[in-house]
Amino acid sequence: MRSDRWVMPKKKPNPTTANNKNNENNEEVSVFPMTEFLQWFSDEKRKLPWRSLTGGRNVHKKRDPYAVWILETMLQQTQIATVLPYYQRWMKRFPSVKSLSQASYEEALVYFQGLGYYRRLRSLLEGAKSLVNDHTGIFPIDRAKLLDIAGIGPYTAGAILSFSYHKRAAVVDGNIVRVLSRYYGLNADKSVLAQYGSAVWKKMEMLLPRRGSKCAVFNEAMMEFGSIVCKAREPRCLTLSSKNNGLFQTTNHLLAEHDHKYCTQDHAKGSVNPNKHAREHTRVVKQLNKKEWVCPLMKSCVAYQRGEVLALPKLKKQPKTEHVYSSVFIIKHRGRYLLLKRSKKERLSGMWEFPTLEHHMPHDNLTHQDFERFVRTQLGLKLKIDRALQTFKSSYTRYRATVVVFQAKFDDDSKILNAKQTVLNQTSSSVTETKLRRWLTASDLNTIGLSSLYSRIRAYLLAS
Known part of the structure; x- marks a missing residue:
């Protein structure tokens, strides 16, 4: 029997939002321009030694987990340009986990000195x-087991799982924190965002492609993007774009530079190819006319739309910079230099150094007699301060150091006052652990590990 009752027709789903209804994650994934972003990485990625293991266009080949571990550890708090020579020398000397496990701290320090943050070396x-001992030299595939290994945190574990095993694992470093906090407008402190399980980690895991090899490409692309495009102080969207259309302000200038480069190269080779120049000119014009070439994420970037690019991510208020002063004494006797080894309880433990006095007063406020009294009390040596050789400036995270290098020599009738190799703690009257002494020739100085400051002093001595 037919009913005359009117029934409300079912609402037809909107094809653009049907799949994303009540699903915020899918909505954000659909907004992210994944295709354009990966295309940018394919076109613009830098040529780096470890990428020689990477295949062609956005094809990622599995990398040695040991090499990934070493590289990512060295890159912590250190720029790629600085790490490159260290990484290459290290991999030649310690090519495997087994070779590194058999090395002593002093031997490994020779290849790590100058990178700073020496706690990383002890962890390695x-x-x-x-x-x-526990895994027969093989990196486990399980995240929890990786995190149990010294020197492997959430970031390094993600890098090993993604780049070496092609697992669907996120990688979040400082560059990615900056990119995602700007893209999504995350108004939080950078240190909080970097913690595992934070909003940035969740966003990164949400954006990961389904295929493991694609995840590796995406992780690497995000780090590369933060390093060369979405920089902390000079992001490309602000420095290379105009307010109107996001294109390069100096397109003609860039084209002129490009044409001049190719002409110069061909003239140097003794041949000029007009067709080649025309093809390259056309290619560059097309490339410059794409907004995505400036920044593929600019269209949907929250911080860019709000004009808050430089305001995100938020940074913790840095403590006031402290100025410290140090005096380094070059004591040379019978062609050998005196060096001391820091004890385990001191900062930079295990490092060798020339005898050093740290003080909070400028050098002008201290006399040579003050320094001589220190050397006599602390080292048990009766010396005469000759003259100042050189002044070095060093910058660290929380303080700036002024270091003056003095030349010292024995008195004519001087002798070692006592045989005890003890050094008084400069902050108390107690005696610290014993420091080892070594008298080294100029050639021997290159065989021991020194921090970056003492490496500079060593280079100065060997050059003079």
């Missing part, structure tokens, strides 16, 4: 021994 040595 401890982690290598753990891998050999």
Whole structure:
């Protein structure tokens, strides 16, 4: 029997939002220009040694987990340009987990000196021994087991799982924190965003492609993008774009530079190819006319639309910079230099150094007699301060150091006052652990590990 009752027709779903209804994650994934972003990476990625293992256009080949571990550890708080020579020398000397597990701290320090943050080196040595003893030298595929190894945190674990095993694992470093906090307008402190399980980690995991090899490409692309495009102080969307259309302000100038470069190269080779120049000119014009070439994420970037690019991510208020002063004494006797080894309880433990006095007064407020009294009390040596050789400036995270290098020599009738190799703690009257002394020739100086400051002093001495 037919009913005359009117029934409301079902609302037809909107094809653009049907799949994303009540699903915020899918909505954000659909907004992110993944295709354009990966195309940018394919076109603009830098040529780096470890990328020689990477295939062609956005094809990622699995990398040695040990090499990934070493590289990512060195890159912590250190720029790629600085790390490159260290990484290459390290991999030649310690090509495997087994070779590193058999190395002493002093031997490994020779290849790590100058990078700073020497706690990383101790973690690498401890982690290598753990891998050999507990995992037969093979990196586990399980995240929890990786995190149990010294020197491997959430970021490094994600890098190993993604780049070496092609697992669907996110990688979040400082560059990615900056990119995603700007793209999504995350108004939080950078240190909080970098913590595992934070909003940035969740966004990154949400954006990961389904295929493991694609995840590796995407992770690497995000780090590269933050390093060369979405920079902290000079993001490309602000420095290379105009307010109207996001295109390069100096397109004609760039084209002129490009044409001049190719002409110069061909003239140097003794041949000029007009067709080649025309093809390259056309290619560059097309490339410059794309907004995505400036920044593929600019269209949907929240911080860019709000004009808050430089305001995100938020940074913690930095403590006031402290100025410290140090005096380094070059004591040379019978062609050998005196060096001391820091104890385990001191900062930069295990590092060798020339005898050093740290003080909070400028050098002008201290006399040579003050320095001589220190050397006599602290080192048990009766010396005469000759003259100042050189002044060095060093910058660290929270303080700036002024270091003056003095030349010292023995008195004519001087002798070592006592045989005890003890050094008084400069902050109390207690005696610290014993420091080792070594008298080294100029050639021997190159065989021991020194921090970046003492490496500069060593280079100065060997050059003079």
